[in-house]
Amino acid sequence: xxxxxxxxxxxxxxxxxxxxxxxxxxxALMNGLDGIEGECSGSxxxxxxxxxxxxxxxxKLPEISENEDELLxxxxxxxxxxxxLSCQIRMSDELDGIVVRLPEEQS
Amino acid sequence: xxxxxxxxxxxxxFQCIDSLRKGGYTDAITLIDAEPHLPYQRPPLSKxxxxxxxxxxxxxxxxxxxxxxQRVEMRLGQRVESIDxxxxxxxxxxxxxxxxxxxxxxxxxxLRPLQxxxxxxxxxxxxxxLDDINGIREQLDAVEDxxxxxxxxxxxxxxxxxxxxxxxVSVLVRGERILxxxxxxxxxxxxxxxxxxxxxxxxxNTRIETVNRLESGRLSILTQDGQQLECDLxxxxxxxxxxxGLAEQASLECDGGIRVDSYCRTxxxxxxxxxxxxxxxxxxxxxxTRIESVQxxxxxxxxxxxxxxGTPTTYDAVPWFWSDQYAHKIQMVGFHQGYDRVVQxxxxxxxKFTLFLYKGDQLIAVHTVNKPADHxxxxxxLAAGISPSFEEAADESLKLNTLLKR
Numbered sequence: 321x322x323x324x325x326x327x328x329x330x331x332x333x334x335x336x337x338x339x340x341x342x343x344x345x346x347x348a349l350m351n352g353l354d355g356i357e358g359e360c361s362g363s364x365x366x367x368x369x370x371x372x373x374x375x376x377x378x379x380k381l382p383e384i385s386e387n388e389d390e391l392l393x394x395x396x397x398x399x400x401x402x403x404x405l406s407c408q409i410r411m412s413d414e415l416d417g418i419v420v421r422l423p424e425e426q427s
Numbered sequence: 428x429x430x431x432x433x434x435x436x437x438x439x440x441f442q443c444i445d446s447l448r449k450g451g452y453t454d455a456i457t458l459i460d461a462e463p464h465l466p467y468q469r470p471p472l473s474k475x476x477x478x479x480x481x482x483x484x485x486x487x488x489x490x491x492x493x494x495x496x497q498r499v500e501m502r503l504g505q506r507v508e509s510i511d512x513x514x515x516x517x518x519x520x521x522x523x524x525x526x527x528x529x530x531x532x533x534x535x536x537x538l539r540p541l542q543x544x545x546x547x548x549x550x551x552x553x554x555x556x557l558d559d560i561n562g563i564r565e566q567l568d569a570v571e572d573x574x575x576x577x578x579x580x581x582x583x584x585x586x587x588x589x590x591x592x593x594x595x596v597s598v599l600v601r602g603e604r605i606l607x608x609x610x611x612x613x614x615x616x617x618x619x620x621x622x623x624x625x626x627x628x629x630x631x632n633t634r635i636e637t638v639n640r641l642e643s644g645r646l647s648i649l650t651q652d653g654q655q656l657e658c659d660l661x662x663x664x665x666x667x668x669x670x671x672g673l674a675e676q677a678s679l680e681c682d683g684g685i686r687v688d689s690y691c692r693t694x695x696x697x698x699x700x701x702x703x704x705x706x707x708x709x710x711x712x713x714x715x716t717r718i719e720s721v722q723x724x725x726x727x728x729x730x731x732x733x734x735x736x737g738t739p740t741t742y743d744a745v746p747w748f749w750s751d752q753y754a755h756k757i758q759m760v761g762f763h764q765g766y767d768r769v770v771q772x773x774x775x776x777x778x779k780f781t782l783f784l785y786k787g788d789q790l791i792a793v794h795t796v797n798k799p800a801d802h803x804x805x806x807x808x809l810a811a812g813i814s815p816s817f818e819e820a821a822d823e824s825l826k827l828n829t830l831l832k833r
Binding site for chain 2: 339341342343346349350351352359360361362363364365366367386387390391393394
């Protein structure tokens with residue numbers, strides 16, 4: 321289990337313990353958080369699980385694939401340097417404590 | 428209040444629950460599903476779930492706590508035997524009765540079984556439910572040779588997963604091309620070459636004649652044209668038929684699917700229907716159509732929830748679909764039937780390209796391979812009814828999103 325903190329656009333904070341291997345998208349959806357849609361079930365096909373990752377954890381994430389990079393260019397809310405798709409981030413011991421902010425809109 | 432009763436816990440059934448509560452519905456909600464599991468997502472079953480050996484819990488839409496908090500009565504592992512429309516009551520297989528104010532039918536589709544000798548029926552695996560795929564996963568480590576029957580999306584996704592796992596894979600395809608009717612001949616040919624390059628043995632125009640169990644325990648497959656193959660695992664992905672039995676028995680109007688109007692309401696005003704089993708009118712298609720996709724299930728469920736919670740809504744979402752095979756993300760949007768021109772953007776050899784399908788000068792569908800941003804933009808273009816010129820479609824330097832601002 322590793323800890324993740326989601327901060328939605330209104331500033332509400334939700335802390336969850338997620339099993340390692342679970343993606344940040346799955347964690348948000350399973351626990352009924354608003355602010356992540358994930359309409360392609362996490363297959364990096366739709367850009368509706370956009371999140372902004374706390375700078376301290378950016379370097380620990382897997383590289384952005386070409387498909388993710390293209391999709392990040394077509395998110396509804398603005399792409400920032402710390403934008404990622406939460407379906408591409410799997411929890412691990414290394415990411416324990418990660419903080420992500422959710423954008424205003426996903427679709 | 429008896430509230431809303433939902434029959435079927437797939438993508439449509441789950442979405443209906445979520446959208447009803449988000450839409451402010453406060454009366455009772457009951458979910459009845461024949462499977463014993465909490466509602467789960469199916470797309471990963473033929474893809475990542477097998478590949479990365481994920482925990483089944485990662486497939487769940489929501490945890491058990493969510494359904495408790497949302498006050499949803501979960502009747503899992505229970506089947507509806509019949510609907511008494513006059514009394515607005517369902518009879519379950521355990522003899523219990525469940526009363527409804529509004530009924531949502533989301534029964535999905537049933538597997539089409541492979542026609543083989545009855546004593547070997549158990550040796551055929553299918554890819555539909557979590558239990559199906561867990562049955563395959565248990566065996567997979569010990570398997571060397573796999574035969575897949577069917578060259579549609581499910582069969583080919585499984586084939587690509589099995590190849591990635593190091594299995595020798597043969598795919599028997601009844602027709603003369605793979606993904607027939609779902610993609611253009613160009614894309615079908617491209618994916619055929621890709622499967623062959625990855626090492627899958629794709630046999631077109633090949634029908635299974637019979638299957639025998641060998642002394643070694645392996646299966647021997649004889650095709651109608653006399654080819655013989657041996658395998659450790661036989662998987663069939665030969666399509667589904669809409670699960671309309673319950674609706675037919677209740678004399679709801681059916682035409683091979685459960686007929687609904689543009690509000691997703693059946694011929695009984697208290698009964699709605701969503702998902703694979705539904706025959707609906709769509710502003711982009713001619714006549715009634717049945718759409719087997721996650722998107723269709725989810726969007727029809729949202730329409731039903733909106734109508735139940737007092738916001739009259741019709742179904743007009745642009746249909747889209749995706750498939751992952753090897754490193755190829757194939758995405759389709761729109762109804763492509765009747766297209767008379769294909770405009771290509773990008774070089775097929777690059778592994779990233781987009782096909783624009785036109786009827787006259789109207790864009791009706793867009794198929795992409797590893798161009799997810801084009802797919803997302805195409806969804807918006809089609810929803811807005813914008814048709815790029817053929818030149819614009821072919822011009823790689825022109826970002827599709829910019830066309831939306833016209």
